[in-house]
Amino acid sequence: MGLDKIIEYQSIDIKLYALENEFQRSDELKNLKILQNNYKEKTEELSRMMKETQELFSSFEKSGLRISEVDGLEEDLSRDINSINDLDELDLYDKSLLKYDESISSIERELNRTAKRFTEIKIEVQKLIEQRLEINKLYVQHKKYHDDKINDVKMKAAPIMRELQVLRESVDPKLLSKYEELRAARKMPAYVEYNDGNCSGCGMHIFIEVNAKLNNKGDTAECPECRRIVYKL
Ligand SMILES: [Zn+2]
Structure with a gap:
């Protein structure tokens, strides 16, 4: 009777199903996935750092533009002091001097801030590169464990699959297709x-x-x- 055959098929296939589950839940597979995620995270972090480096470059450029403002002030200040005729003019000269001083200080602060961040990024990038190398090393090792595990599962599965292959011929195709549909939905048995x-x-x-x-x-x-x-x- 048709039902007997599919039940027999199922009783053998259950062993294959258990092997598949064992592999899906195995540390070998989990560890490899963790390493892949770590590597991805470090790579994303690196690209964030690169983007910030670009932003720092453009802030350097802005500081460069401000330096040319100071250049303009310098021209005012390089006038001969003896050519100043009255107090009003002297006052104006002093104000320019103050503005010059403020501008220089503010540019200095900006440049220091940018340089400090550059140093921090440099250290961070070096760290990330080292971490990625470390992950790579671990990955090679764990990929081997993972592949060994697959080979082990395949070896155990081979005789079961051969048995199922023979049995398939005698199972009612309609019952088999319903069976496979439920199996794919992980409704086992x-x-x-x-x-x-x-x-x-x-x-x-x-x-x-x-x-x-x-x-x-x-x-x-x-x-x-x-x-x-x-x-x-
Ligand atoms: Zn039910």
């Missing part, structure tokens, strides 16, 4: 016993919805709750 009015997959009481369809041994119905196929023993 997909074919479950109808047990005392309950779906033994999800445990819900489904007597009212399905009992009328399950009169004889091997009758099947879809569980309205989890969509697994329940069968009567």
Whole structure:
């Protein structure tokens, strides 16, 4: 009978399914993903630093423009003091001198601030580059653990897959396709016993919805709750 074959197929495939889950949950896979994320974070951080460096360059350029303002003031100030005729003119001269002093101080502060940030960025970038190299080293090592794990899983899976391949020929294609649909949705096992009015997959009481369809041994119905196929023993 068709149902027997798919149940047999399922009982073997469950071992393959367990192997797949074991790999998905394995430290080998988790560690590799963590390292990939770390590497990505460091790379993003580096590109933020590069962007800030660009911004610092343009602030240097702005300081350069301000220096040319000071140049203008310098011209005023380089006049011969003896050519100043009255107090008003002297006052004006003093004001220019003060403005000159303020401008120089403010440009100095700006340049210091920018230079300080450059130094900080330089240190940060060096740190990030070292961290990335370290992650790379770890990645190579953990990629090997990961690949070993895959090979191990593949070796264990091979005989099971061969067995399933042979069995497939004798399974009703409709039942198989329903099975694969449920498996892909991670509803495993997909074919479950109808047990005392309950779906033994999800445990819900489904007597009212399905009992009328399950009169004889091997009758099947879809569980309205989890969509697994329940069968009567
Ligand atoms: Zn169910």
